[in-house]
Amino acid sequence: MAIRSSLLIITFCMLVSSPAASVDDRKVYIVYMGDRPNGDFSAEKIHSNILEQALGSGGSSSLLHSYRRSFNGFVAKLTEDDAQKLANMEGVVSVFPSQKKQLHTTRSWDFMGLSRHVNRTRLESDIIIGMLDTGIWPESKSFNDEGFGPPPKKWKGTCQESSNFTCNNKIIGGRFYRADKSFGPTDIRSPRDSEGHGSHTSSIAAGALVSRASLSGLALGTARGGVPSARIAVYKICWSDGCPDADILAAFDDAIADGVDIISLSVGGSFAVDYFNDVIAIGAFHSMKNGILTSNSAGNSGPELATITNVSPWSLSVAASTIDRKFVTEVMLGNGEIYKGISINTIELKDKMFPLIYGGDAPNKKDGYDSSESRYCWEDSLDKALVAGKIVLCDEVNNGEGAIAAGAIGAIMEAYLDSAFNFPLPVSCLGADNGTEILSYLNSTRKPTATIFKSIQEKDEQAPYVISFSSRGPNPITNDILKPDLTAPGVDILAAWSQGTTVTGLKGDNRVVPYNIISGTSMSCPHATAAAAYVKSFNPTWSPAAIKSALMTTAVPLSLETNTDAEFAFGSGHLIPSSALDPGLVYDAKEIDYVKFLCGQGYDTKTLRLVSGDKSRCSETMNGTAWDLNYPSFALSAKAGKSTTRVFHRTVRNVGLGVSVYKARVKAPSGLEIRVEPNLLGFKAIGETKSFVVKVKAKIDNMMLSGSLIWDDGVHQVRSPVVAFADGNNNLNY
Ligand SMILES: *[C@@H]1O[C@H](CO)[C@@H](O)[C@H](O)[C@H]1NC(C)=O
Numbered sequence: 001m002a003i004r005s006s007l008l009i010i011t012f013c014m015l016v017s018s019p020a021a022s023v024d025d026r027k028v029y030i031v032y033m034g035d036r037p038n039g040d041f042s043a044e045k046i047h048s049n050i051l052e053q054a055l056g057s058g059g060s061s062s063l064l065h066s067y068r069r070s071f072n073g074f075v076a077k078l079t080e081d082d083a084q085k086l087a088n089m090e091g092v093v094s095v096f097p098s099q100k101k102q103l104h105t106t107r108s109w110d111f112m113g114l115s116r117h118v119n120r121t122r123l124e125s126d127i128i129i130g131m132l133d134t135g136i137w138p139e140s141k142s143f144n145d146e147g148f149g150p151p152p153k154k155w156k157g158t159c160q161e162s163s164n165f166t167c168n169n170k171i172i173g174g175r176f177y178r179a180d181k182s183f184g185p186t187d188i189r190s191p192r193d194s195e196g197h198g199s200h201t202s203s204i205a206a207g208a209l210v211s212r213a214s215l216s217g218l219a220l221g222t223a224r225g226g227v228p229s230a231r232i233a234v235y236k237i238c239w240s241d242g243c244p245d246a247d248i249l250a251a252f253d254d255a256i257a258d259g260v261d262i263i264s265l266s267v268g269g270s271f272a273v274d275y276f277n278d279v280i281a282i283g284a285f286h287s288m289k290n291g292i293l294t295s296n297s298a299g300n301s302g303p304e305l306a307t308i309t310n311v312s313p314w315s316l317s318v319a320a321s322t323i324d325r326k327f328v329t330e331v332m333l334g335n336g337e338i339y340k341g342i343s344i345n346t347i348e349l350k351d352k353m354f355p356l357i358y359g360g361d362a363p364n365k366k367d368g369y370d371s372s373e374s375r376y377c378w379e380d381s382l383d384k385a386l387v388a389g390k391i392v393l394c395d396e397v398n399n400g401e402g403a404i405a406a407g408a409i410g411a412i413m414e415a416y417l418d419s420a421f422n423f424p425l426p427v428s429c430l431g432a433d434n435g436t437e438i439l440s441y442l443n444s445t446r447k448p449t450a451t452i453f454k455s456i457q458e459k460d461e462q463a464p465y466v467i468s469f470s471s472r473g474p475n476p477i478t479n480d481i482l483k484p485d486l487t488a489p490g491v492d493i494l495a496a497w498s499q500g501t502t503v504t505g506l507k508g509d510n511r512v513v514p515y516n517i518i519s520g521t522s523m524s525c526p527h528a529t530a531a532a533a534y535v536k537s538f539n540p541t542w543s544p545a546a547i548k549s550a551l552m553t554t555a556v557p558l559s560l561e562t563n564t565d566a567e568f569a570f571g572s573g574h575l576i577p578s579s580a581l582d583p584g585l586v587y588d589a590k591e592i593d594y595v596k597f598l599c600g601q602g603y604d605t606k607t608l609r610l611v612s613g614d615k616s617r618c619s620e621t622m623n624g625t626a627w628d629l630n631y632p633s634f635a636l637s638a639k640a641g642k643s644t645t646r647v648f649h650r651t652v653r654n655v656g657l658g659v660s661v662y663k664a665r666v667k668a669p670s671g672l673e674i675r676v677e678p679n680l681l682g683f684k685a686i687g688e689t690k691s692f693v694v695k696v697k698a699k700i701d702n703m704m705l706s707g708s709l710i711w712d713d714g715v716h717q718v719r720s721p722v723v724a725f726a727d728g729n730n731n732l733n734y
Pocket residue numbers: 118119
């Protein structure tokens with residue numbers, strides 16, 4: 001999938017800086033120490049002391065940053081030996097190097113059934129969304145604060161104003177983080193967004209209504225966020241070289257204490273890691289403890305199985321699916337043949353025909369390249385004298401920098417894609433069949449010509465389906481907690497953009513635009529964030545787990561025909577925000593439930609006491625299985641060919657009608673048996689809870705079995721997927 005990842009790099013434009021080599025073999029580490037002690041605590045002093053104790057006198061000089069507002073821990077520059085010594089100190093939960101995570105728009109809200117005229121509450125403008133991202137472009141019309149009053153009273157954050165950045169009553173907070181101070185040349189040292197990504201995600205979640213927004217006429221319409229009245233608090237954690245772990249955790253520390261209601265984080269590592277060695281899981285745990293849901297992108301490493309990251313059960317993991325709009329770009333050859341490719345091309349070539357050349361016929365021999373390289377149009381591989389002013393045919397899709405640097409007018413790239421990307425020059429991506437035909441046209445004529453048209457919008461009748469790049473389950477950390485949790489639009493989304501960059505951010509692109517179209521689970525995550533904020537604006541007292549349950553149990557499962565990875569692709573299904581307002585029943589969970597689950601996962605009392613900050617003790621009763629965590633979905637991994645039975649205990653709380661009777665309806669394919677006891681739940685009042693047991697028996701023959709349990713009172717259908725799959729075998733034929 002090298003093709004796909006190179007595309008995502010184009011979209012998110014991560015330049016790699018190379019710090020000067022030095023003899024210093026110390027690296028930036030995070031020392032995580034669990035919950036924050038109550039009352040006043042002098043974090044720097046405690047952290048300096050631990051460093052001196054572990055490393056000897058002078059050890060405290062390596063301290064870079066203290067976490068102290070919402071949890072306890074610090075960042076320090078350490079050798080591996082130092083890190084080992086600290087890991088053995090009393091009070092330390094985990095020590096791990098700060099690595100860099102990567103960044104993983106508005107027809108989409110109508111497509112999700114959240115029209116402009118949907119019911120809203122006045123409380124929506126008290127909701128504060130914490131956006132941990134590349135910052136924001138505050139002058140964008142999407143962040144205009146017209147009609148907004150002052151920030152809600154609970155807000156305790158600040159705005160790191162500078163000559164370059166001021167907040168308003170829409171963007172009520174702005175901070176930026178870089179513990180190691182290694183800024184790149186293009187990095188702006190303020191909450192201002194020089195990448196575009198953070199402005200895009202913020203406007204998807206909470207952008208104001210902006211009519212006639214488009215990317216050069218494409219996706220023309222009213223751009224708006226899911227909760228246009230909500231406030232935005234900006235925490236800039238991503239820079240030109242990625243998103244350092246130390247800074248992600250610092251942003252969580254502040255966002256929780258500042259009083260945000262929801263945290264949105266469209267960032268992830270390249271693979272899932274253990275909960276307390278993962279800053280996002282740690283930050284999300286303390287958010288949950290403080291009543292704040294963290295909404296995460298699932299990652300862009302699909303379609304391979306078990307590629308999902310951000311899998312902690314106390315956060316929401318969001319996959320990306322399509323909306324009913326796609327962009328196609330036509331190519332016309334000199335012989336009149338027209339091919340329909342996938343891409344976003346804003347540039348009009350005015351129907352003029354240009355000479356066409358095959359990259360493989362134009363190697364830059366002077367610099368030692370041959371046609372085995374130039375056929376892919378890699379950077380520097382093309383001979384400028386041959387390519388300039390022409391359209392070049394390339395045997396793979398890449399970001400187009402090679403073609404534009406060689407002076408090409410446009411490029412035709414060979415790749416079957418299901419989502420359209422931007423390039424710095426006119427590009428259309430065609431499948432290999434069409435590529436071969438174009439090659440034979442090239443062979444058949446002395447003066448081959450072609451042109452590439454501006455993209456057009458088409459209706460996608462198959463939508464929604466989970467896009468190929470969206471990371472898939474099963475959950476690599478806890479197999480039997482189903483991830484992703486749900487899916488939301490993340491393909492070719494129009495939303496606000498930064499004026500500090502161009503459409504692609506690549507060399508040769510000079511299109512500075514107020515709105516851009518990009519794709520990623522980065523874009524689906526803020527859709528879910530806004531839906532969570534929308535639910536919270538109607539139900540301000542609901543816990544993170546209750547909000548998550550409402551979103552999941554009202555989601556609509558997608559077709560198994562267009563989504564062959566089934567629940568590993570879409571979790572509970574496609575998000576429907578308006579249904580989530582009235583779920584009927586919720587599967588709630590509190591910190592103690594997660595601690596119990598963690599005991600069962602093998603974490604010891606010492607660790608869990610530090611994390612929870614209380615006297616919890618793992619014991620026979622305080623020892624939960626993954627099956628008994630009160631999760632709104634059911635997953636069972638088992639050995640292929642063997643029959644396996646698991647028992648799941650669940651409790652639901654009535655949030656629908658006072659007096660109601662819910663009946664269990666079960667759907668199960670052959671090979672899966674689902675028994676629910678009792679199968680009737682009678683409620684007399686709102687707030688009442690009822691418990692039940694689900695017994696699942698599965699015989700798996702290398703196939704995923706997808707069933708469901710629906711609690712139905714005639715008004716609400718509270719749906720949970722029930723899936724069984726073979727464990728430890730990712731070469732399954734699902
Ligand atoms: C909006 O809220 C009102 C009052 O709560 C309710 O009667 C109406 O059905 C709601 N409309 C929609 C579209 O949900």
